[in-house]
Amino acid sequence: MTQFKFDEITAHLKQSGFIFQGSEIYGGLANTWDFGPLGINLKNNIKNLWWKEFIQKDPNNVGMQSAILMNPLVWKASGHLDTFSDPLMDCRNCKTRHRADKLIEEFDPSINAGAMDTKALQEYISEHKISCPNCGSHNFTDIRYFNLMFKTFQGVTEDSSNTIYLRPETAQGMFVNFKNIQRAYRKKIPFGIGQIGKAFRNEITPGNMIFRTREFEQMELQFFCKPGTDLEWYEIYKEKCMNFMLNLGIKQENLRFRDHDPDELSHYSVATVDIEYKFPWGWDEIWGIADRTDFDLTAHQTHSKVSMEILDPETNEKYIPYVIEPSVGVERLMLAVMCEAYDVEQLENDSRTVMHFKANVASTKATILPLSKKLGDQAFSIYTDLLEEFECDYDESGSIGKRYRRADAVGTPYCITVDFDTESDQSVTVRHRDTMQQERVKIEDIHSFIKSYL
Ligand SMILES: [Zn+2]
The missing domain is CATH 3.40.50.800 (Anticodon-binding domain)
Incomplete structure (x- = not known):
């Protein structure tokens, strides 16, 4: 199969009306994209297929929609306020800003710099004389942490007591409504709650068109199950997500599972896998499936003082459920579908550009x-x-x-x-x-x- 250059594909997507640069007539706004008539149809088709497969057709699961703006205590409990940040350094010479962990990983791809603390990052950079990729200078500032959440103010006064955040993920909306939905719908474990919605991350290094953007849409499911059955459900959801991608017309040979190494796992997760797609620039992550244990519900129970326990009707024991989370970005999935479909065919006297979309996703x-x-x-x-x-x-x-x-x-x-x-x-x-x-x-x-x- 021909591998097309990413530039060629993006040029076609813009020219044919799938995707436009955001605010284009004003020179654009960096890293924002607007979906044209064809783009929004394709996106809606993918979202509808996800909803049908993961919510409507699954007797265990229900849907919801939570607000983008949430009580800041949610982000305190989830850890996003304290730890959702990138280690940044400025080059004093050319005034560009860089992620310390990325510089190290570009220098030596075998290193997992995400697991290093500030001191280790700083020492590694000076020991190996890593230079500014822009100007070659070694004159960096100290590393500072920069929170990835977008801040804004609720109400008329712009002071810190009114600071709120645009949600960096949709998952917390399901966690804080776990008890509401369990009670109102008389749901028994195991069951899942899913939603599709916008999330925002102030990434320092967005890129590859709609692959990594600061504003994006997620399709997330939180599947609540009894501790001890979690790894079974983890395997079931791994397969379900892979089959979903195949059903969108993506070929098996361009998809793979990549298990997270133990040093890569979040401290609360016992297992995480990414489904990766072979993009024109290489293998990259599309769908994360994680066993998050009882980390999130326990954190919300501690911070909110509301019990997240449920009663097992058979054994009469109380426990906090474990969570399996399949989480995928709509734009990423859509980009994979578009890269997969793009083709230029040589005909007898002619050539044609053709998008081989499966009929179920075609705009x-x-x-x-x-x-x-x-x-x-x-x-x-x-x-x-x-x-x-x-x-x-x-x-x-x-x-x-x-x-x-x-x-x-x-x-x-x-x-x-x-x-x-x-x-x-x-x-x-x-x-x-x-x-x-x-x-x-x-x-x-x-x-x-x-x-x-x-
Ligand atoms: Zn520089």
Whole structure:
């Protein structure tokens, strides 16, 4: 399989209307991206498929939506206020800012600098004479920690007593509502609570388009189970997440599990694995599945003084459940789906850019094309009829060949052509994107035809 350059893929995504630079007419705002009509359809399709698989179809699980702004005590209890920070140094010579741990890992990729404390980081940098990647100078400031949470103020006065934070993850919304949902829905262990929503992290080094952004959307599930059964559920969710990615059309050969080494694990986690995708720049993390034990619920019980224990109806013992957390960023998953789909094919006299989206994620399922403008009324009524059920497009300008190419370039699986026989035989020609083969389908059967591929 050809590996395309990331620049080539991003140029196509911008040009064809999937993704635009944020605030572009004002010169943009660094690291922000806006989703165009095709981008938002693709994103919604992925979110809907996740919701269906992890919430709707799973009898154990329920959904929720918590507020982005939460009581700051939540972030005290979760540890984000005290420890959610990056070790930063400024270069005194060229005034650029760098992450000490990243500089060390770039110098020697075998080192896990995330586990080093300030003193160890500082010593390593001076011992190995690591220099500023921008100017080569060794004149760094001391390391300071910079919290990754975005701060803002609630109410009219901007003082520290009104400081609140944009949530850096959606997970805490499920933890603080654990008791509410368990009680109101009479849920018994094991059960899960999931949500899809925005989170914000003031990353010092965002990059690779929508792979790492400061504003992003998460799809997270907190699955509460009895201690001792946690590793079983951990394995079940590992498989479930992998299968979900395969079902989005990502090939097995471009996916792998990467277990976290013991020195990489958070102090509370007994097992964490990442599902990685082979991006054009190399293997990178998409989905994290972690066994978080009872760390989060215990922390909230301690800080809020509200009991997070549940009563086991069989043994009558009380315990705080363990948590399995599958957590994925929507934009990352979407980027993997787009990188996977992108292709430039050499045809006999020609080449075509084609996005090989599976029909279930494709931004538009079909494009309706009248062979001549005279057939416009008939074609348009087929189009509006299909819109009742599917995202579709209508295209009547240019040659049929050009219109096919436009549909291929955005990954539309079917082109439906209305021709001069349509009136008499009540049929249209359907062209398949990947094989470019055509077949005649009755107008009344088009709905079920498209549905059969979803
Ligand atoms: Zn410098």
